[in-house]
Amino acid sequence: MKYPLLRSLLTLGALALACSCSDDKSPNSGESSFVPCEDAWYLKDYSLLMYQDLKVTDLSGNEVGKLVPVQGTLVAIVKDLSGNTIIPQVDLATTPVLTGDPTKCNANPKPQPSTAISSCIDAWYLAATKNYLLYADLTVTDEAGTQVGTIVASSGSSLVNIVDLSGKPIINNIDLSKLPLITGDGVRYKILEPAFHLKDATGDYVIYQNTVVTKPDGTPIGYADFATNSIKYIDQVTVLTTTSNILTLPILAPGGKCVDYAGVVASSSSTNPVYSSSSVYNPPNPNSSSATPKSSSSKPKSSSSAPPPSSSSAPVTNQCPTIKTKGGGGSGWATRYWDCCKPHCSWPEHAGGNYSKQCTNKGKTENTNWGDGSICSGGSQMTCTSQIPFTIDGCTEMAFAFAAVPAANGGQCGKCFQLTFTGTGKYSNDANIKRLKGKKLIIMATNVGGDVQQGQFDIMIPGGGVGIFNGCSSMGWGSQGAQYGGLLSDCETETKYAAGKYKSCLTEKCNKSFANDEQARKGCLFLADWMGAAGNPEHNYVEVECPQVLKDKY
Numbered sequence: 001m002k003y004p005l006l007r008s009l010l011t012l013g014a015l016a017l018a019c020s021c022s023d024d025k026s027p028n029s030g031e032s033s034f035v036p037c038e039d040a041w042y043l044k045d046y047s048l049l050m051y052q053d054l055k056v057t058d059l060s061g062n063e064v065g066k067l068v069p070v071q072g073t074l075v076a077i078v079k080d081l082s083g084n085t086i087i088p089q090v091d092l093a094t095t096p097v098l099t100g101d102p103t104k105c106n107a108n109p110k111p112q113p114s115t116a117i118s119s120c121i122d123a124w125y126l127a128a129t130k131n132y133l134l135y136a137d138l139t140v141t142d143e144a145g146t147q148v149g150t151i152v153a154s155s156g157s158s159l160v161n162i163v164d165l166s167g168k169p170i171i172n173n174i175d176l177s178k179l180p181l182i183t184g185d186g187v188r189y190k191i192l193e194p195a196f197h198l199k200d201a202t203g204d205y206v207i208y209q210n211t212v213v214t215k216p217d218g219t220p221i222g223y224a225d226f227a228t229n230s231i232k233y234i235d236q237v238t239v240l241t242t243t244s245n246i247l248t249l250p251i252l253a254p255g256g257k258c259v260d261y262a263g264v265v266a267s268s269s270s271t272n273p274v275y276s277s278s279s280v281y282n283p284p285n286p287n288s289s290s291a292t293p294k295s296s297s298s299k300p301k302s303s304s305s306a307p308p309p310s311s312s313s314a315p316v317t318n319q320c321p322t323i324k325t326k327g328g329g330g331s332g333w334a335t336r337y338w339d340c341c342k343p344h345c346s347w348p349e350h351a352g353g354n355y356s357k358q359c360t361n362k363g364k365t366e367n368t369n370w371g372d373g374s375i376c377s378g379g380s381q382m383t384c385t386s387q388i389p390f391t392i393d394g395c396t397e398m399a400f401a402f403a404a405v406p407a408a409n410g411g412q413c414g415k416c417f418q419l420t421f422t423g424t425g426k427y428s429n430d431a432n433i434k435r436l437k438g439k440k441l442i443i444m445a446t447n448v449g450g451d452v453q454q455g456q457f458d459i460m461i462p463g464g465g466v467g468i469f470n471g472c473s474s475m476g477w478g479s480q481g482a483q484y485g486g487l488l489s490d491c492e493t494e495t496k497y498a499a500g501k502y503k504s505c506l507t508e509k510c511n512k513s514f515a516n517d518e519q520a521r522k523g524c525l526f527l528a529d530w531m532g533a534a535g536n537p538e539h540n541y542v543e544v545e546c547p548q549v550l551k552d553k554y
Contacts, residue, residue, distance in 0.1 A: 036061075038100035038170070041092060043078075049098060050078070050090070053130050054248045066248050083229065083244050116199050117143050120258035121184035124176055132162065132171075133182070135257070140170075144197050144250030145189075145257035189252050190218040190260045196249040198231070202241040205231055206252060220469075234377060236349070320395035321547045323418055323442060329542035332455020333426040334419060334441070336464030336486065336527065337404070340471035342374035342381040344404070344447040345413035354414040356402075356446040356554055359384035362475050362517075376471040383471075387446065387553055388523025389461060391530055398440045399530050400550055404447035404458040414554060415445045416546035419457060419539040426536040430499035433534040441539075444550040457541065463487040463510055463524040477520065478513035487513065488527060488535055502533035 040057075041050040048064070049057050056065035056078055065086055068077040078087040117131060123141075124134040131143040140149040140162050149164045154173060162170040189197070189206055196207040205221075206214045213222045213231055222233045222240060230242045243249065254261035340363065345356035348370050360367050363385035373379020389401035405417065423437025443457055465486035466472055472480055481487035491505035510524035527533065546554075 036098060036100040040098050040100065041090075041095045042098040043087070043090070043095065046078075046087065048078070050076075050095075051130070055130065056086075066245050068245065068247070079245070081244050117182065118185055118187065118199060119145070119182050120186055120188050123182050123184070124179040125182050126162075126171070126174065126179055128171055133257070134162070134174075134176070134179070139257070141257050142250060144252050145259055146251065146253050146255070147257070187216050188258050188260050189216045189256070191252050191254070192218075194251050194253045196224075196246055197252045198241070198243055198246070198249050200241055200243075205241070207231070207246060207249070320392065320398045321549060323398075323440075323547060324545040325418065326543045326545060329417075329540065330455055331422075331538065331540050332453075332457065333536050333538045334421075335456060335458045335536055336461045336488075337458050337467050338383070338460055338462045338464050338472070338480075338486075338523075339376065339466045339469045340382050340475060341376040341469050342372075342379065342471075343383060345445065346370060346381065350448070351413050356413065357384045357387065358382065359386075363520075374471065375474065376469045383446075383460070385462070385517065385519045385523070387460060388519060389441075389459065389526040389530075390522075391526075392549065397438065398442065399526070400442050400547070401444075401526075402446045402460045402550075402554070403443040404460075405443070405445040406448075406454050406456055412448055413445055414546070416442060416544050416550060417445075417457065417541050418442050418544045419541050421534075422538050422540060424538045425534070426538055428499075428535070430534075432499050432502060432532045433537050435532050436534050436537050439530075442544065442547060442550065444546055444554055446554070455541070457539075461486075461523060461527050462520040463513055464527065465489065475520075476516060478515070479509075480513065481509065485535070487524065488533060491533070492535070499533075502535075503528050506533050 036049060036051075038051065043050065047059050049059065050067050051057070054067040055063050056067055057063050063081070065078055065080045068079055070076060074091065074093040076090050076092055077085060078090060079085050117125060119133055121135070126132040126134060132148070133141045133143065133145070134151055135141070138151040139147050140151060141147050147165070149162050149170055151160050152163055154161050157173070159173045159175055161172045162174065164170050187204070191206060193208065198205040198207060204216055206216060207224045208214075211223045211226070212220055213224050214220050220234070222231055223236055224231055224246060226246055228242070229244065229246050231240045232238060233240055252259050342358050343356045345351050345354070346358040351370070355370060357366055358370070358381045359365055360380050360382070363382055366384060367381060369381070372381045375382040387402045389399060391399045405415065419441045421436040421439050421441070423434045425433040441459070443459065446460070447458070463480060463486045465482060465484050466480050467484060479487075482489035487509040488502065488506050491502050491509065495501040495505055506528040507525065510521055510528060514521035514524055
């Protein structure tokens with residue numbers, strides 16, 4: 001499941017503030033002398049203030065809880081700092097608003113920040129209704145490093161003011177000499193997209209919407225459980241730490257003070273960076289043979305002009321099997337990958353007794369030691385190369401493959417879906433994609449993950465891109481192409497996006513990269529031949545009964 005980023009929640013909060021039409025703008029006289037720096041919802045019966053950053057305070061400004069919006073509504077739940085519900089339902093549209101006054105608000109320095117607040121370079125720390133970091137270059141950021149304002153001099157005074165990015169005052173009359181100074185730790189955060197940030201005594205965590213958790217340098221170390229607000233190790237069992245609400249954590253965003261944005265711009269057939277839930281990270285070995293293409297002298301003749309080959313182990317039936325639909329479905333698109341890692345459905349905790357094959361010996365020898373680790377985390381188990389996509393002789397408009405399927409679409413290990421290609425593409429509508437129209441791909445789930453988007457089916461194709469979890473460095477193969485999108489993405493850039501040249505380019509690369517592995521070579525050529533070098537084609541999908549030809553290879 002994809003979880004919404006805090007930014008969308010703030011949008012909801014801003015809308016609710018704008019819609020609050022009550023005339024009761026302030027607490028009763030004598031209840032409190034506290035003046036907020038910014039507008040806040042006022043819960044008179046509970047003597048609480050609620051802010052757009054989702055903090056809940058008492059009338060003295062002490063944080064006592066969090067606001068949890070109900071997505072798609074103007075209703076919210078108030079929880080204490082331990083996650084217990086204080087107020088089960090608050091209608092933000094009718095709750096009165098206490099008007100903030102940045103010229104009078106309580107901005108006195110708070111105690112030295114805990115280790116949870118840090119910066120890559122020296123910064124002053126200011127705690128008011130939210131945490132601010134003030135820098136010598138006059139920028140002001142939130143605690144995750146996203147700029148929210150600037151420092152301006154206070155006329156005729158040694159004090160300074162903070163204004164937001166539009167110039168509106170936030171806090172006035174700040175004495176920098178009285179603020180605690182955070183010494184820069186030099187830590188920078190490499191992110192692929194906006195991510196939640198949690199730092200506590202147990203570690204420094206970058207938490208993505210797709211549940212993957214990484215170190216600041218981008219190395220995956222575990223998964224986030226949004227239901228329990230816990231961070232778990234890569235075994236998805238050992239709890240590393242917990243927090244009150246992951247969705248209210250600060251957000252690391254592109255352009256942040258200590259952020260290095262490593263996002264990948266998708267070409268017409270490359271996939272966006274997607275963390276596969278099937279495995280854990282194994283840094284690629286730059287000295288392995290996967291980084292060096294094999295000599296083309298040993299490649300077979302190009303099959304670009306030949307009819308789509310069937311898998312060497314596919315039955316010769318001269319007809320397509322009857323596919324029985326089970327209902328449900330929708331629309332989406334197909335991506336591709338082959339990371340060599342042990343399949344998600346080969347782990348005992350995921351398979352439910354319906355294990356997908358796993359192999360050793362470079363994907364050639366089946367193994368039933370289900371508890372053994374993945375090659376992507378120092379173990380021995382990997383994807384079997386027998387699970388390449390294939391066709392059946394005499395059945396040209398239908399093919400078969402294994403894939404990572406979205407949990408959001410009811411995916412579970414061993415389920416099957418029929419993808420009917422529409423002739424349109426996610427990023428392009430070139431002739432290759434148009435020629436796919438009407439063809440059907442029957443897939444069986446060997447990987448299931450909340451990281452795969454709704455409607456997206458990530459097809460297992462050798463040379464389709466290793467993604468961030470690269471277990472292929474020990475396979476003895478040649479170049480695997482672009483990290484996201486693989487060999488076809490390389491062909492796109494090399495041909496300057498001339499779609500008519502993709503197939504011949506991809507055929508040559510498949511023959512060269514997999515010259516020493518006939519099974520993997522055929523799997524790679526499936527993308528060139530049956531799919532016609534079409535990248536990220538769109539489809540309509542429906543759940544179906546699994547045909548025997550897929551069950552035999554599962």
